[in-house]
Amino acid sequence: MIVDIAPAVSAVIAAASAEAARCAAELIGADPADPTGTDPATPDVHADAKALATQLVRLRIELAAGLDPIDTVVVLRRGEVTWAAIAQAAGTSRQAAHERWGRRVREELDGQDSDD
Template sequence: MDSFLETALAADVTAAAVASADAAVNEASRQADLLMGGRPVPGSPEWTAEQEGAAGRQREVATQLLHFRIVLAAGLDPLPSVVGLRRWGVTWELVARAAGVTKQAAHERWGRRVLEILDRYGTGELGGPVADDEADLRNPKGGSQ
């Protein structure tokens, strides 16, 4: 019994914790797809129609928002989801709606860390279709900073 307890109390659980968190994030993605009604089969007429029109992007953004909500509800770190949403061009207002908070609260909670990831060199170039709403949140009254 003592050797079992010693193992339980002394084992390095770092890799197991990372694997568990990764599995939870992957399951959140699977659940988001299920809640959205699944995806069309690649190569099908429905899939082709989505790929050629706005529906594909709309589905992807909606699925990513749903994934974000699931991650939040599960108590997982939502930062990677927020970064992904911002890279898709999702505004802080929509991130906030998905999180059930104000856009200022969402920006205060994740804005600095998202900006550090997307603009790691401080150039102001965020890359991709990131929504241009950072200045509005840093200076909501419209005055000088």
């Protein structure tokens, strides 16, 4: 019996990544329902710092859980977070972080630019 497990694997990875985001928001003190602090009903003057901290903690959680954090790294780079900051969160050198994710991040960001 051959069973295609790819959809199940994708669903588990997506659920784990979403849980990493929820845990990161909770650890930082951001509202898990609005981790970027963009809800006009509850403005947060520290929203940008919390959003950045949440993404960096999410990166650490995803790595510790054995997940591929490429989507989080793409979000960080799109937000102009330096490779040095990403590397520090990942517990590696700037060069190692760039070598590990740089090509994939460029491909993702270049692909999005061509869709516009």
